[in-house]
Amino acid sequence: MLILDAALNGAKGINLWSSPLDANATKSSRLYKALIDKRLATYVNSNLVPTQNPYLYKLTITLPDTFQYQPAEEAIYDELERVKNYGLTSSELSKAKNQWVARAFLDQDTSTKLAHQLGYFESIASYKFLSNLEEKINQVSLDDLRRVAIKYFTNRARTVGWFVPVEKKQSIEVEKLSAEGQLPRSRQSATSLLIRPYHLASPAARFASDATQVSRPKISLSPQRKVLSNGVSIVVAENTTGPTITIRASMKAGAMRDSDEKAGIANFVGQMLEHGNRNKNVYQIAEGFDFLGANLKTDTDYLVTSLTVNGLKKDAETFISLLAEIFQNPSFPQSEVEKVRMERLTELRQEADDTQLVADQILRERIYPPGHPFRRKVEGTVKSVERLKSQDLLSFYMRYYRPDHLTVCVAGDIKPEAVFQLVEKSFGSWSAKGAPDSFSLPSVAPGLGGGEQVVTMKNKSQCDIAFGFPSISIRSPSYYPMLVLNQIFGQAGLGGRLGDRIRDQEGLAYYAYSSFDASLCEGPFVIRAGVNPERVDRTVTVMKEEIEKLKAQGVTEMEVKAAKRYLILSLPIQLESNEGIARTLERIELFQLGNDYLQRYADLIEGVKMDNVLDCARTRLSFDQAALVIAGPYERK
Incomplete structure (x- = not known):
């Protein structure tokens, strides 16, 4: 069932304390393609909690409007029936296994995570479950997956509930x-x-x-730093505690670069980086990371937009090469722009109903003057995001995405010199005209x-x-x-x-x-x-x-x-x-x-x-x- 869930939605891990259990479906997964790609949903998440007794396999879907709940439900049923009737492909099985092997290492990359896993599994079965998890994963076959799908994905076992909000007048x-x-x-x-x-x-x-x-406390890390001739900054800390690696590539293109009229554009451009470039479409980019069991996430704050990759150190060269393509050659295809816009608008409307977030934003609007970056919302407003055009995104990218705005930070079991060479190989030829904008507030x-x-x-x-x-x-x-x-x-x-x-x-x-x-x-x-x-x-x-x-x-x-x-x-x-x-x-x-x-x-x-x-x-x-x-x-x- 773990492998089947990874194919449907992406591997989440089994560390309930620290795994990304609320993460959206990976872009190469079946449910992402069936629901989000077809604009039936903006968020898809699965939850499979290991318990002592049988429990639920749960799917949670967020829709862009109230008209999509029946088509979305039918799309889920169609996908589950397809798995029951035809199973998965060999490539999907290999990808799911790779995700789980990588996830197993990432879920134990700190003493806190490992202690939690040992305690949790000892309470429901035995801590020894973790020692042969990889072996059990590798033994799963295509026939096993179809057998499990047929047994559990039945109408009789299914319970479905929908929360459909009623239209009401503005209550704020x-x-x-x-x-x-x-x-x-x-x-x-x-x-x-x-x-x-x-x-x-x-x-x-x-x-x-x-x-x-x-x-x-003894801090043994000794970060090494290098700046390439084109201005790319690289900082590496060698950490030999495990076979994992984190690469965090940050561009000085955060919400501080927005204007009041185009609030949220930095966040929008950041989200678009994963949605296609001149060489790969959104699925090819996602497949490049997913097949290796890596996790790619994008976040924007006031100062920077960052892409973070967590994976196995053996794939470091591939990760850096993929990041170079993402940063240097985005294409902003219109179909993907509209998909991301729909996701952002749904999120904004949901968050506008959160009392804590509303209080925080009104406070910012009172204590910072008009035009100040800290007065604006990183994600923008419904009106500003609705107004943004593809040309706006491209113009923002052309101005602020440049090598002398980029910092690549790497931590893991890898030598600094090896990272310097890999980044030089992938980013070294990138150039920009003119002087960069100042980095100040x-x-x-x-x-x-x-x-x-x-x-x-x-x-x-x-x-x-x-x-x-x-x-x-x-x-x-x-x-x-x-x-x-x-x-x-x-x-x-x-x-x-x-x-x-x-x-x-x-x-x-x-x-x-x-x-x-x-x-x-x-x-x-x-x-x-x-x-x-x-x-x-x-x-x-x-x-x-x-x-x-x-x-x-x-x-x-x-x-x-x-x-x-x-x-x-x-x-x-x-x-x-x-x-x-x-x-x-x-x-x-x-x-x-x-x-x-x-x-x-x-x-x-x-x-x-x-x-x-x-x-x-x-x-x-x-x-x-x-x-x-x-x-x-x-x-x-």
Whole structure:
């Protein structure tokens, strides 16, 4: 059944804690071609959970509109019947097996993942299941797959449910309570490239040891860097812990390059990279990665658009060659443009119903001025995405996709010199005319859109609160003291002081924490909480009390020691996987932190003094100039 699922939807892995179980179908899979390619759906996902007793094989499909649910259901039945009647091809079987072998290695590429797998399978069967998984996969035959399909893909065993929304009037109302509020236009993704510590920590992290300094974890990685004659930057960290590799190729063509009129174009162009070039169509590109069991994903944030490949080290040359084709020769075929547009619009409409994301976006629109990149939504708006034309995408690509904007970060069991040669071979002949656009963002100060704003969203059960202001850039001398302060205030344990008071002591919120997103310019410092509508007023009051308490009384020596200890000891966890290493290398390169940053990081944190943290608490937490946004079924009394 695992192999059959891989052919239908793409291998997801069996690590329930870390595998991409919610990922969309791979572009070379049967269900992608049957549903997404034919524009019957924008998202297809399968779920096959290993359990002690028989459980469900579940397919989840998201549709672009309510008229497609019957055709989509029929398309699924047709595909399942085709598998029952004709089985799979030898090529499909080989590809599915390759995916599972690679996925098995990727699901065990950190001690955390491996420990979770061992514990989980010991609880339902035996940890020994993992030791012969590859052998069992390779024993699966075409006859086995058809037999399983005939046995389980039956009408009698099937249950189907559809959620079909009823057309209703706009239910979002905006109440401007003070200052100059802005009407909501879209919401901003809560995720960004910007650096944030882990939200959850061990309860022990709240208490510092008596030692004056933290015991330093050993960071053995020594990244090697090279810049090609055409400007391509390459950073490699050799990691010999397993046979896997991560390649993260990032172009300085993120949402900072958008305009207000063409918001979302950077994200749109990034998504189109996988959808065909002058040499290969979308399926040939997907097949190139899928057949080798590799996972290719594209993401765009404010600064960059990145393509990340996770696979086996033996295929590194093929991966780099395919990435070179994708970056240098996109074709933007009109049929694929419309397919991606439909996917983006469906996602935007879904997200506009999310109270947390709405609150975050309205906050950004209040605290950043018109035209500032951080005011816009990375994915754009429904109106801006609808307006984008193929020529717009091509013009954006021609301006911002160039070798001197590209950084290739590689982590895995491969020598740096070998990577340099492979990248030189595939990217070395790429050239661009003229000077590149600057990689910078305009500075902004707190106080632009202070005050409060309520976005009433009916038919919701929860309110989300976002309270924030533009803070500092990553180049500020206060950056590391602010990391320590934020850890104390809204990160340690289940949300630092905020979580302890709001969530644990008073039971007001489902979650409460602060985030500090320093970037090339002043990123937002935001307090967030999810609460029952009846508890909004009290929660806001407690937030403000904790802010004033922090500014008036400061922090304790023990809190500073505990925060520094956590920040230092959590670095090895971030570097546990090849992808974690590659993302860290990208961050170091983008912010020009230096090749020895990993070795200096503990000193930078340890160098933060009590006075530095107290000064930040009193001068940098500008909540008197902050904006407060409440989204959900709430109205001011």
